Amino acid sequence: MSSLPKAPNRRILIVDDEADVLDFLKIYLESFGWQVTLASSSSEAFVQLETAAYFLVLTDIAMPEMDGYEFISKLKDANVQSQVVLMTGFGYNPKHTLIKIYKTIKCPCLFKPFNRVKLAETVQQMYDEYHKDISQDPQTPPSS
Numbered sequence: 001m002s003s004l005p006k007a008p009n010r011r012i013l014i015v016d017d018e019a020d021v022l023d024f025l026k027i028y029l030e031s032f033g034w035q036v037t038l039a040s041s042s043s044e045a046f047v048q049l050e051t052a053a054y055f056l057v058l059t060d061i062a063m064p065e066m067d068g069y070e071f072i073s074k075l076k077d078a079n080v081q082s083q084v085v086l087m088t089g090f091g092y093n094p095k096h097t098l099i100k101i102y103k104t105i106k107c108p109c110l111f112k113p114f115n116r117v118k119l120a121e122t123v124q125q126m127y128d129e130y131h132k133d134i135s136q137d138p139q140t141p142p143s144s
Ligand SMILES: [Mg+2]
Pocket: 016, 017, 018, 060, 061, 062, 063
């Protein structure tokens, strides 16, 4: 896939194989004015990422088609500009894939069931981080 350049936006792409998680996150995050798109698999997510710039990809780890580790690796390979936040229902386990990702890519992780305050704060932080180098001049292409 090809990656879109960074552009100011309020779009969040949420990837999870569980419909009730998607439903909750859409309702909750839209209440803050974020524009939420849902994907039930990594392949759906890749289609969405071709169509618009997202400041944030919020992805589950345990999914049947492609796990979060592979998904994030593909995002990085494709030079997708979005911030990435992981979410998982698993608790902390130093041998878990999640911890490997955390140490390698250093993206934040949210644990289910969600701490709503932490969730809202993390999304705002990712918005600020994504936009901090494009706020001066939205036309400046990313350096390569
Ligand atoms: Mg899952």
